Amino acid sequence: MSEPPVMTSMPPMPPMPVPEPVSPARQAWRMFRRNGAAMIGLALLLLVLAEAALGPALYSVSPDDMVWMPLTPPGASEYWLGTDYVGRDLLAGLIHGGRVTLIVGGSAAALTVAIGVLVGAFAGYYGGRIDNALMRVTEFFQVLPNLLLAMVVVMLFGASLVNIAIAIGAVSWTSTARLTRVEFMRLREMDYVRAERSIGASDARLIWAVILPNAAPPLIVSAALSAGTAILFEAGLAFLGLGDPNAMSWGRIIGDNRPYVLDAWWAVTFPGLAIFLAVLAISLVGDGLNDALNPRLRER
Amino acid sequence: MSMTPTPPLLSVRDLTVAFRVRGEDAPVVRDLSFDLHEGETLGIVGESGCGKSMTALALMGLVPNPPGRIASGSIRLGDEELVAAAEARLRRVRGARISMVFQEPMTSLNPVFTVGEQIAETARAHLGLSAREARDRAVEMLRLVGIPAPERRVGDYPHQLSGGMRQRVMIAIALVCEPQVLIADEPTTALDVTVQAQIFDLFRELQDRMNTAVILITHDIGVVAEMTDRVMVMYAGRKVEEGPAADFVAAPRHPYARGLVNCVPRLVADPPDVPEPLFEIPGLVPGAEALARPGCAFAPRCPRAMPVCGREFPPVTASPGGRSVACWLDAEGAR
Numbered sequence: 106m107s108e109p110p111v112m113t114s115m116p117p118m119p120p121m122p123v124p125e126p127v128s129p130a131r132q133a134w135r136m137f138r139r140n141g142a143a144m145i146g147l148a149l150l151l152l153v154l155a156e157a158a159l160g161p162a163l164y165s166v167s168p169d170d171m172v173w174m175p176l177t178p179p180g181a182s183e184y185w186l187g188t189d190y191v192g193r194d195l196l197a198g199l200i201h202g203g204r205v206t207l208i209v210g211g212s213a214a215a216l217t218v219a220i221g222v223l224v225g226a227f228a229g230y231y232g233g234r235i236d237n238a239l240m241r242v243t244e245f246f247q248v249l250p251n252l253l254l255a256m257v258v259v260m261l262f263g264a265s266l267v268n269i270a271i272a273i274g275a276v277s278w279t280s281t282a283r284l285t286r287v288e289f290m291r292l293r294e295m296d297y298v299r300a301e302r303s304i305g306a307s308d309a310r311l312i313w314a315v316i317l318p319n320a321a322p323p324l325i326v327s328a329a330l331s332a333g334t335a336i337l338f339e340a341g342l343a344f345l346g347l348g349d350p351n352a353m354s355w356g357r358i359i360g361d362n363r364p365y366v367l368d369a370w371w372a373v374t375f376p377g378l379a380i381f382l383a384v385l386a387i388s389l390v391g392d393g394l395n396d397a398l399n400p401r402l403r404e405r
Numbered sequence: 406m407s408m409t410p411t412p413p414l415l416s417v418r419d420l421t422v423a424f425r426v427r428g429e430d431a432p433v434v435r436d437l438s439f440d441l442h443e444g445e446t447l448g449i450v451g452e453s454g455c456g457k458s459m460t461a462l463a464l465m466g467l468v469p470n471p472p473g474r475i476a477s478g479s480i481r482l483g484d485e486e487l488v489a490a491a492e493a494r495l496r497r498v499r500g501a502r503i504s505m506v507f508q509e510p511m512t513s514l515n516p517v518f519t520v521g522e523q524i525a526e527t528a529r530a531h532l533g534l535s536a537r538e539a540r541d542r543a544v545e546m547l548r549l550v551g552i553p554a555p556e557r558r559v560g561d562y563p564h565q566l567s568g569g570m571r572q573r574v575m576i577a578i579a580l581v582c583e584p585q586v587l588i589a590d591e592p593t594t595a596l597d598v599t600v601q602a603q604i605f606d607l608f609r610e611l612q613d614r615m616n617t618a619v620i621l622i623t624h625d626i627g628v629v630a631e632m633t634d635r636v637m638v639m640y641a642g643r644k645v646e647e648g649p650a651a652d653f654v655a656a657p658r659h660p661y662a663r664g665l666v667n668c669v670p671r672l673v674a675d676p677p678d679v680p681e682p683l684f685e686i687p688g689l690v691p692g693a694e695a696l697a698r699p700g701c702a703f704a705p706r707c708p709r710a711m712p713v714c715g716r717e718f719p720p721v722t723a724s725p726g727g728r729s730v731a732c733w734l735d736a737e738g739a740r
Contacts, residue, residue, distance in 0.1 A: 129562070
């Protein structure tokens with residue numbers, strides 16, 4: 106072999122890997138997956154959701170029936186978590202209440218986002234007088250004390266689950282509206298919005314199909330966090346005795362057993378823990394989404 | 406080079422676009438008239454702020470309002486008047502009959518949709534294609550604009566493409582409905598020179614194929630010489646000279662146009678020992694508030710300004726070969 110080794114031909118280059126098209130959602134999921142706290146939150150959240158979806162079917166004790174001696178401590182009977190002040194099974198209450206809490210919290214959050222995005226999108230996109238008018242309305246709702254307004258709504262229209270969800274949604278949409286508005290004001294000046302306009306896109310298309318998807322990341326995070334807030338809100342209303350009397354919820358269990366706190370710690374502790382875990386799970390997921398969807402963090 | 410006697414495809418008459426600045430109307434485009442024929446390439450040349458881009462936006466009906474508006478004049482596309490047409494009507498014209506390629510390919514594509522979706526959307530909106538057909542059309546358009554492996558690229562997001570590729574995608578979007586008029590507003594300023602050449606080749610090829618009329622907005626005299634059939638020079642919102650591109654580049658008439666052409670360095674076979682300094686036009690483009698003044702807006706910077714230049718805007722002097730110039734020097738000579 107006379108050729109010096111440096112002259113030998115290079116091994117053939119491996120073909121350039123062609124990166125698969127990565128959708129923004131998939132990219133976000135990759136970021137999310139690497140976030141330990143967020144994954145714990147997601148697991149917890151799935152657990153809570155599974156409990157709410159399947160629990161009542163698997164555990165057939167009614168949360169409304171008196172089944173044992175009132176204020177039985179946990180482990181003292183066949184009802185593991187004990188009973189409340191009228192002898193209802195606490196575990197049944199937790200399982201059924203979870204469903205109610207999540208439904209009310211979820212639909213209140215959905216309403217919050219719907220109103221907030223609608224108001225914010227129109228204000229931010231059109232600007233000028235429309236913006237002015239919508240922002241004054243927003244400020245009006247912002248200066249009202251939220252809990253008080255929600256209480257008034259529930260007292261006036263009755264404490265049904267639907268009314269409670271509406272009351273919560275009606276008082277908490279303002280921050281979502283402001284966030285959406287700012288995003289729309291920023292995005293409507295982008296070149297691609299101008300370009301879309303130049304190929305004949307209508308205002309409706311620009312708002313919903315062009316700008317909104319680009320504004321989605323912070324809105325998704327805000328939606329997740331508002332679900333947590335809504336659950337706390339619902340618990341708060343129920344604690345004050347404004348829950349739906351026909352539906353067992355976590356907040357209502359705490360509210361009902363409030364006078365017996367010193368005698369029966371379990372009756373308030375377990376539903377309190379349940380609320381804590383559900384809100385923690387949502388917060389962790391929301392935080393993880395924030396990291397995963399933040400373009401500045403995604404670059405790494 | 407006389408134009409065919411067929412009626413022009415696009416006809417602009419006395420177009421004035423005004424912007425409201427501190428309570429006063431400043432005309433950023435003023436009494437502009439020009440024609441565009443099928444298959445023709447018209448270059449619009451001028452410095453930043455001369456009204457080139459605003460002219461383009463006016464043609465699209467996209468003058469930002471407020472503060473801008475089309476104050477007067479007419480824009481006819483075929484036999485349809487676009488000034489004061491209803492917004493819904495204009496939307497059907499935009500993208501379908503007139504479309505536009507913007508300066509910034511890096512930011513002109515929507516980052517959250519694939520390029521295929523963006524091309525297909527335009528096709529669906531204007532041509533009423535089904536989702537399936539629109540996708541096929543997107544692939545076909547990507548192939549047409551010279552993107553390799555279009556079947557795969559159709560699923561790419563904008564951030565996965567280079568600047569040149571993105572501009573090709575923008576062109577694909579602009580051409581998907583086979584518009585009669587394509588406005589390209591400095592389509593290659595953000596791209597490097599080799600990519601620029603490719604993009605212009607692409608323009609020529611597509612123009613041959615579709616017989617699209619192109620309005621090419623640029624400040625690059627080289628591009629004008631290479632790409633356009635006819636040139637229109639704008640200064641401070643007005644047309645100051647118009648003519649066939651070759652004649653114009655060889656012998657510009659208006660002092661401003663001469664300045665523009667002379668600003669371009671030339672390669673000479675036998676350079677002098679002491680190279681001449683590169684020509685520059687003294688002064689700056691006048692601001693919007695200066696636009697309303699009487700007289701020729703170029704007069705303060707003009708090496709051959711005369712007293713009359715400051716008083717009255719010169720008449721347009723037409724000469725054989727389709728050339729015209731708005732300058733007192735020519736007006737005097739014609740007398």
